[in-house]
Ligand code: ADP
């Protein structure tokens with residue numbers, strides 16, 4: 001039996017990282033893929049833990065060698081999922097989560113239609129902005145760039161198999177758990 005592949009996306013600052021940390025503490029048998037990125041590490045982020053932080057040259061080289069299952073540019077940086085890690089994990093029968101942005105999610109869904117896609121929605125754009133600012137990890141220009149992506153991402157998110165509004169954290173966590181426990185791909189059911 002192969003593992004199941006879940007894709008979780010949502011605007012920057014919506015609470016994906018917060019939700020996933022809590023979710024993975026409760027579900028230690030599920031793995032989270034570590035992406036490669038050309039973004040600089042934030043305070044406290046560690047190479048090989050949060051991301052594999054690599055140079056633009058290394059990234060382009062990996063992309064040209066077809067090492068990525070998907071990759072995309074987001075807010076001025078490159079992000080990509082290593083194909084070999086995904087294949088190995090799923091072949092071992094382990095369920096895997098990709099926390100990636102919407103363009104990458106579409107690439108994976110196209111290649112692996114059984115993947116279950118979940119979009120985390122903000123309660124409102126105002127709340128999203130408050131959360132992104134409240135995190136104190138980005139400068140003003142970066143915040144603006146990320147907010148500018150939000151509308152397009154929310155539109156793309158409407159096409160995902162599931163949407164979860166992250167208003168009350170506990171409620172959002174319960175809804176995420178329900179989707180994993182059911183493990184069905186809504187589109188495949190139709
Ligand atoms: P993302 O990973 O989607 O960019 P984060 O998980 O870093 O977002 O969350 C952004 C900020 O919003 C953090 O400061 C986090 O503590 C806060 N946050 C996340 N979920 C909620 C929630 N349900 N209610 C209030 N604040 C939240």
Ligand code: 5GP
Pocket residue numbers: 009010011012035036039070071072074079080081099100101102103104105
């Ligand atoms: P951040 O810089 O806040 O860590 O991530 C920015 C965006 O890039 C988020 O939407 C995050 O989900 C996305 N992201 C992280 N890793 C990957 C990846 O491997 N591929 C793609 N396409 N997006 C990713």
